[in-house]
Amino acid sequence: MHMADALVAPAVAGTMYACSAAAAAYSIKQVRLETDAKKIPVMGVMGAFVFAAQMINFAIPGTGSSGHLCGGMMLSALLGPCGGFLTMVGVLLIQCLFFADGGLLALGCNIWNMAFYGCFAANLLVWKPIMRKGISRGKIITASLAGCILALQLGAFSVVLETSASGITELPFAAFAMVMQPIHLAIGLVEGLITAAVLAFVYEARPELLARGGERAGEKGRFTFPGTLAVLGAAALVTGGLFSLAASSAPDGLEWAIEKVTGFTELEGTGEWEQSAGAIQELTAFLPDYGFQGTQSPWGTVVSGIVGALAVTVLCVGVCLLFRFFKRRKR
Amino acid sequence: MRGIDGAIYEIHGMDALAARKQWMNEVHPLVKLLLTLGYIVSVVSFSRYDVIGLTGMAVYPLAGFLLAELSLREGCRRLRVVLPIVCLMGLPDLFLDRQPVLFLGLQVNAGLFSMLTLVEKGIFAVFASYLLIATTSLDKLCYALRLLHVPKVLVTQFMLTYRYITVLLEEAERMTQAYALRANGQKGIRFKVWGSLTGLLLLRGMDRAENVYEAMLLRGYEGDYGYLREKLPFRFGDILYFLFWAALITAFSIWPLLPLVGDLIGRIWI
Numbered sequence: 261m262h263m264a265d266a267l268v269a270p271a272v273a274g275t276m277y278a279c280s281a282a283a284a285a286y287s288i289k290q291v292r293l294e295t296d297a298k299k300i301p302v303m304g305v306m307g308a309f310v311f312a313a314q315m316i317n318f319a320i321p322g323t324g325s326s327g328h329l330c331g332g333m334m335l336s337a338l339l340g341p342c343g344g345f346l347t348m349v350g351v352l353l354i355q356c357l358f359f360a361d362g363g364l365l366a367l368g369c370n371i372w373n374m375a376f377y378g379c380f381a382a383n384l385l386v387w388k389p390i391m392r393k394g395i396s397r398g399k400i401i402t403a404s405l406a407g408c409i410l411a412l413q414l415g416a417f418s419v420v421l422e423t424s425a426s427g428i429t430e431l432p433f434a435a436f437a438m439v440m441q442p443i444h445l446a447i448g449l450v451e452g453l454i455t456a457a458v459l460a461f462v463y464e465a466r467p468e469l470l471a472r473g474g475e476r477a478g479e480k481g482r483f484t485f486p487g488t489l490a491v492l493g494a495a496a497l498v499t500g501g502l503f504s505l506a507a508s509s510a511p512d513g514l515e516w517a518i519e520k521v522t523g524f525t526e527l528e529g530t531g532e533w534e535q536s537a538g539a540i541q542e543l544t545a546f547l548p549d550y551g552f553q554g555t556q557s558p559w560g561t562v563v564s565g566i567v568g569a570l571a572v573t574v575l576c577v578g579v580c581l582l583f584r585f586f587k588r589r590k591r
Numbered sequence: 592m593r594g595i596d597g598a599i600y601e602i603h604g605m606d607a608l609a610a611r612k613q614w615m616n617e618v619h620p621l622v623k624l625l626l627t628l629g630y631i632v633s634v635v636s637f638s639r640y641d642v643i644g645l646t647g648m649a650v651y652p653l654a655g656f657l658l659a660e661l662s663l664r665e666g667c668r669r670l671r672v673v674l675p676i677v678c679l680m681g682l683p684d685l686f687l688d689r690q691p692v693l694f695l696g697l698q699v700n701a702g703l704f705s706m707l708t709l710v711e712k713g714i715f716a717v718f719a720s721y722l723l724i725a726t727t728s729l730d731k732l733c734y735a736l737r738l739l740h741v742p743k744v745l746v747t748q749f750m751l752t753y754r755y756i757t758v759l760l761e762e763a764e765r766m767t768q769a770y771a772l773r774a775n776g777q778k779g780i781r782f783k784v785w786g787s788l789t790g791l792l793l794l795r796g797m798d799r800a801e802n803v804y805e806a807m808l809l810r811g812y813e814g815d816y817g818y819l820r821e822k823l824p825f826r827f828g829d830i831l832y833f834l835f836w837a838a839l840i841t842a843f844s845i846w847p848l849l850p851l852v853g854d855l856i857g858r859i860w861i
Contacts, residue, residue, distance in 0.1 A: 316789065363720070
């Protein structure tokens with residue numbers, strides 16, 4: 261579900277960074293309030309555990325294929341939604357930087373799609389209501405399955421929304437959603453089973469880890485079930501509203517800015533300097549408007565591009581090699 | 592994703608690259624981080640059909656690879672995760688975006704160009720991230736994040752996760768190897784032991800976290816973590832490096848420099 265940088269428009273990426281930053285700021289505040297200095301190292305090691313566990317192939321019975329763990333739901337059950345969310349942010353950042361799994365610009369989207377839904381939505385809407393009257397093996401299995409399916413369905417739908425709002429592909433929204441949702445239903449089911457198996461084992465071996473759930477005993481959670489729904493609804497509205505501004509039919513950012521100021525998408529220089537520069541450009545233009553002078557040949561743009569690319573490449577390589585040569589000599 | 596040993600190898604490889612005594616590695620981490628982010632934003636801002644304009648943006652990562660003496664092959668290897676997804680997302684454009692466009696005298700769908708730009712964007716973004724991480728150690732990256740006022744909790748957590756990844760990966764590898772030796776010819780971990788195998792890894796991780804915390808306390812940890820021993824000052828070269836690339840990236844984003852250069856060469860020689 262990791263989104264690449266190429267799949268998001270800057271406006272969408274910025275919006276999702278803002279949403280994820282808000283969730284991170286809330287989580288940091290909560291973790292600081294807990295004043296448990298041990299929690300940070302524990303979160304670090306748990307992040308490393310999730311990373312290592314994601315590498316293990318789990319054979320899916322009767323299919324011949326294998327599944328993987330995502331970890332958001334499990335982390336939130338063990339560390340609480342805030343601790344789990346921050347841990348997932350670290351894991352996603354490492355995956356993006358060191359393994360090119362998801363982009364740096366799309367990190368806000370990925371945090372929202374995987375960490376927010378996995379830790380906050382699944383924990384507050386599924387795990388906590390089910391565990392309210394005590395933990396049991398059956399409840400762990402039910403909550404893990406329902407939580408993982410919910411988190412992955414929401415995450416997959418967000419991917420569809422973000423991609424469509426970015427306007428990078430002609431793929432129709434409905435068709436994309438029809439492909440993404442069923443696939444992630446199956447993935448959510450498998451992840452839910454893995455999470456349930458691990459948490460059930462932990463419950464048998466060290467029940468106190470789950471009972472703690474990352475929160476101090478006796479402390480009431482700040483979010484109630486309707487409160488969480490309201491926050492999610494508001495987030496959806498804000499996100500949807502902002503996305504609609506970044507629709508694909510919008511002009512290029514620079515053109516848009518110029519149009520807002522001048523009413524035209526291109527600027528006509530009227531000053532003496534601009535006139536002289538324009539004259540020089542016209543004089544030297546071998547391929548004006550990316551076409552051969554005096555012809556409408558489509559080869560003009562291509563030839564210009566190729567010649568330019570070759571020249572820039574030769575220039576760049578030459579300068580870089582010269583730079584390296586002098587640096588080495590200096591050493 | 593790659594196997595466990597592949598991931599361990601990759602992490603050690605990146606550490607070794609970032610630890611080299613190389614000119615690019617000495618550039619201030621904040622300069623490299625800001626340039627990388629600015630570059631990626633510029634790349635993804637290009638119009639869907641501007642293949643030639645976008646091609647010019649290859650200058651930054653390719654020149655960076657040359658200056659940092661990085662292997663282009665290794666950079667391309669990192670595309671294995673992103674490229675299939677990007678191609679898959681761009682493929683429908685070939686059939687759905689049927690606006691006719693003349694290309695080399697042939698009529699083709701505009702979708703071809705939008706797919707090409709999508710692929711280019713994917714490649715350049717991955718190359719730029721690789722250039723950043725291969726020339727910047729994690730300590731320096733965390734230092735740059737702190738300079739950007741990213742909260743200490745988040746940066747410390749990021750750093751600790753990275754530090755313990757190899758430890759837990761080695762633990763996971765030992766466990767899966769032991770399992771594989773006892774389950775000859777079996778692909779993956781059987782359903783019956785999903786919980787016990789991963790659960791044991793988790794419990795060992797938790798125990799390790801306790802030990803880590805105690806070890807950190809003995810070394811004077813009080814909730815604060817020093818990323819670098821000393822402050823990294825901005826040098827004149829860093830500022831020059833930033834201004835040069837910022838200007839070039841902006842120029843390539845605004846003007847169609849490649850065709851203009853081609854134009855100029857054509858006028859001189861033809």
